[in-house]
Amino acid sequence: MWKREESPRPPQPVVPPTAPPPPVVHQSTTPRVEPVQPVQQEKAIVNIGKSVIIKGELSGSEDLTIEGQVEGKIELRQNVLTIGPNAKIKAQVLARAVVVEGTVQGNIAASEKIEIRDKGSVEGDLSSPRVAIADGAHFRGSIDMQQAKSGEKHDVKPAAAAPAPAPAPAQPTAVPGPVSVAR
Numbered sequence: 001m002w003k004r005e006e007s008p009r010p011p012q013p014v015v016p017p018t019a020p021p022p023p024v025v026h027q028s029t030t031p032r033v034e035p036v037q038p039v040q041q042e043k044a045i046v047n048i049g050k051s052v053i054i055k056g057e058l059s060g061s062e063d064l065t066i067e068g069q070v071e072g073k074i075e076l077r078q079n080v081l082t083i084g085p086n087a088k089i090k091a092q093v094l095a096r097a098v099v100v101e102g103t104v105q106g107n108i109a110a111s112e113k114i115e116i117r118d119k120g121s122v123e124g125d126l127s128s129p130r131v132a133i134a135d136g137a138h139f140r141g142s143i144d145m146q147q148a149k150s151g152e153k154h155d156v157k158p159a160a161a162a163p164a165p166a167p168a169p170a171q172p173t174a175v176p177g178p179v180s181v182a183r
Helices: none
Strands: 045-048 053-059 063-066 069-083 088-100 103-105 108-116 121-123 130-133 138-140
Touching: 108 121
Parallel strands: 045 063, 053 069, 063 069, 069 088, 088 103, 088 108, 103 121, 108 130, 121 138
Antiparallel strands: none
16 A cells, blocks of 8 residues: 655644633714613601600601600601500691501691591591591591592691581471361
């Protein structure tokens, strides 16, 4: 057999493996906008503990739970106020919604609802389109449940003692002549 001579090949240089080349970035005139994740807002609820005593005006823009004592005025027009079972309130209260589990001495006005739970006690006037008084609750005062007209915002005002309407004068009833009843 015939054998062909081959010339020795020069050794090939060993090239270490490299990372793939970076992708080519093309400049564009329109900026790239990353999708924005919606921010979830947590509804903050603030608590006033059993040992806290507040004298004066209390206002805020968060839902509030009171377990302590407040004397004066509480104003949370856009939020929910919860009067806890240990709370003792001597104040005028204005809120979007009020839940009473403790004791309140003073008028309560709410733009949505007032709820007095079974252990709750209120001595004062209530003003709200919706009022719920649980069996076993204590209430002493008057209730005004006027609805806001459609398209009109219900302005929260404290209940005021309205003068009692004067009784209508009695109208004499005229009976014409003798009355006969046919049977």
